[in-house]
Amino acid sequence: MAELSTLARPYAKAAFASAQQSSNLSGWSVALATAAAVSQNEKIGELLDNPQLTSEVRAEKFLSVCGDFEQPQQNFIKLLAENHRLALLPEISELFEILKAEAEATLEVEVLSARPLSEEQTQRLTQALSKKFSREVHLHNAVDESLLGGAIVRAGDTVIDGTVRGRLAKLAEAMNS
Incomplete structure (x- = not known):
């Protein structure tokens, strides 16, 4: 509110x-x-x-x-x-x-994926997000098996939808316009 x-x-x-x-x-x-x-x-x-x-x-x-x-x-x-x-x-x-x-230049990031992320995937994603946001990233991974594949990344107000369902929806939208 x-x-x-x-x-x-x-x-x-x-x-x-x-x-x-x-x-x-x-x-x-x-x-x-x-x-x-x-x-x-x-x-x-x-x-x-x-x-x-x-x-x-x-x-x-x-x-x-x-x-x-x-x-x-x-x-x-x-x-x-x-x-x-x-x-x-x-x-x-x-x-x-x-x-x-903001003062500590940190960012809490939630990653919702179809399967648990491996250690290597977690490190690569953390590094990429740290570079993108110019902050130290604290990554939290949750699993949602209803996602077909890919992941949804939530960092503050930013949401990155990299799921298969999200990509198919963008493709359908592009084909209909």
């Missing part, structure tokens, strides 16, 4: 700035992922929606479930509670990961 993204973006940027300043991107990444998971729990959702609790009490109860967070991360959660934005944590975490990947 665009609205959630718009609301979450300033918080994600603030968390990212704090993480960069303290050279603790991975620590913040783990903390935000944990907080996002906790915020999606049904019982925690009831806690967050309880109008009888003050923002301080909400933050303290929320932090007690999350575990050991460093002081800046605790302050961030308290700020979110104060502004009634704890429900935005999944979106904040997602936006933070995008900022982190």
Whole structure:
């Protein structure tokens, strides 16, 4: 949802700035992922929606479930509670990961193939994608046997359809036009 993204973006940027300043991107990444998971729990959702609790009490109860967070991360959660934005944590975490990947010049790539990729295929594809995107690529392979052959590569907003079905569809489109 665009609205959630718009609301979450300033918080994600603030968390990212704090993480960069303290050279603790991975620590913040783990903390935000944990907080996002906790915020999606049904019982925690009831806690967050309880109008009888003050923002301080909400933050303290929320932090007690999350575990050991460093002081800046605790302050961030308290700020979110104060502004009634704890429900935005999944979106904040997602936006933070995008900022982190950009800063580290990394790219998460999902490859959906008809069969598992061999080690050699994985290395060649990783090298080719690293060169294409000018970033370090982290490749994740999933198998979908319904594909006749080939693969679908998803890298951020980019989708490369190299499946047999995709090629046949392009051929049919070219013949019909």
